Amino acid sequence: MNDTMTFGLGPQARILTDLVAGVRDEQRADATPCENCAVRNLLGHLSGLVVAFRDAGRKDLGVTTGTSPDAAVPDIGPDWRQRLPEALAGLAEAWRDPAAWTGMTRAGGVDPPGAVAAAVLADELVVHGWDLARATGQEYAPTRPRWGRRTASSSTPPRTPTASTASSAPSSRCRTTPPCSTGRWDRADGTRAGSRRPPGTGSGPGPGNVLSGPCP
Template structure:
């Protein structure tokens, strides 16, 4: 049996997390771009700059590159071009993940060196959280797929300790926001990574 067949294939989850972002970006208007987001100090425009950079970074890492060789923010995208910027990167990203062998290949992820299937799962979690950030900022979070959050919240709570946290120690997450055990999956996910599930642009 090929070794990659014994490894978890985390790409379907990643693709689902990726797919729910495009409709959110497509629906944005120019007046949305300066709205605050649950990401401290980031506007919608800033968040989009990061999301597009994440697409570029994954392609680079999947090809054997190191994460910090690619900026975490993409500069110079016009306010009218965010949808195109996101969508034109989707096909190259899907192509970069097409090879089954990359599931077992060593990736240099910002969190450390790990097998590809694990890095892909972490990126699925990041996209799931940022989809909520974006959707919440523009009042569209009811459109998010709770099944995606349900699939990543367990691994996230297992991999990300409740403490210590803080960018100064290399764990760039806020303190856990407690939520009920029976809360919707997205509330449990964003609470664990330090977002307030009740956040609104007026908070």
């Protein structure tokens, strides 16, 4: 069989874990860069997203991967300080498995290829890390995913989703305007919108959108 390149999600998952640990209880009702989304809702969205993509990587498809992010306003449970870090660790572990990158999977109620799901996931982790850091006054230095070892799949790296594939990738309920400092986004319907984005995120799929130009 041929090979394809993968990239590691562990470093960004660890950064998010540290950000979650830095959230103070009194900050849970504070506003975030996501419209109509308090810190507690952003944490709830992250929790559902992380669990869904963890199970998508494991190909453990069911309720967690089949629920649309628009099904309900996300919120956090009483044990979020324990469960979210555990889910982030499980997410990183799941996507270290070469099998996660091959074939099809399911997340957010749609069925993208494994490599496309990984690209969407990488962008979600970076963007929502920025959201959480901005909302809670924490320092933030996201990591850019680096191509790693080859796995049994195809001869080319998984391509970044375009407008034609963005509609088959999970979208984020918590965001109406992707945070981008430069560049433009192509929405799934082919239209474009300027946006703000944290530096260092590079190009790639956004929550329901695809970035057409790189960010510094």
